[in-house]
Amino acid sequence: MKQTATASAPGKVILSGEYAVLDGAPAVCMAVDRRAQAMVSRTTADTSKITAPGFTDTVGRFKSSPGGIEWIAGEQVFKVVDAAWRASDEWPDSSLDITLDTRQFIDAGTGTKIGLGSSAALTAALCAALAESLDISVVAHDTHRTLQGNRGSGVDVACSLHGGLIHYRMQGAVAKGMPWPKDLHFRVIWTGVAASTADKIGLLASSAPAASRTRLALAAESIASAWEKGDSGVIIEHCAHYVEQLKAFGVDHRLGIFDAGHDRLLAAAHDAGLVYKPCGAGGGDIGIVLGTNPAELDRFVARLPTNFSLVRCELDAAGTRIEELRAR
8 A cells, every 4th residue: 555545525415215225215415515635644653543633632553464453442433443344355465544524414512423334434434545545335335334233224434435316225235416496495403302213213213113114115216216217396395295194103112203403393394395304214314305496595594593503514415535545
């Protein structure tokens, strides 16, 4: 490898198909311009070092060999490095200095992750920096699957790898790019409450399936087709129906998807002639409000209660990229 490799990858917002993607339905997801960065440098030190500014003061240290990583400190904090090592066929033969930067995914006021897929973005960036290559789809998916305890669909990793707006199916991890619909606008809202996707998926796995699960999958198929056609009015119409099915599904399976204020935002958006939905597992983290008039969206944001806040982000057309390969 070169002396230093730096890579970055975007975060994501799931627009439709959350939960239903686990049952084979499509998900639609967009990459946003909050990027995670990983820098990997060769070093002559006896041990490798990991730092993550803005996330933790813990400094990870380990020794590596063909048999695995021997952790000295930070094993529980830096599981992504351990998982990436296990997923990779090759590992650098020298000690490394690794810097992991997810500060763009953290709320400055509370220090809390805001639910834009920092784990998947960091996984993609780290795998690219270690491999000095963008041919990392299998390794990145395997790494993140390990981190999630072999749960999850992989849509967040696919979005971080590809960038832009994607149509995704879990079987085969197939992602297809789509253009952003003309005259469709959005605002991303942070609830102020962090949520755990893994916990929600665990709850779903332990729940008896209800008929609403099938209806959600059908609604996910329908809205994904609307996204592919690119008609903003049709997308908004189908999104409203999808949200109804998502709400029924969440109630039936006791997932609390519309907790943490999502239900209030849904009602406020309806009164404003807009459509709102939680993004991803729900029960906190973020949601998105969609409309065809930017001014109406701005008025909606201006009236948000103080515990909610606007997440300033835009669609990021670029997926994972190598920022720098440098030899000393």
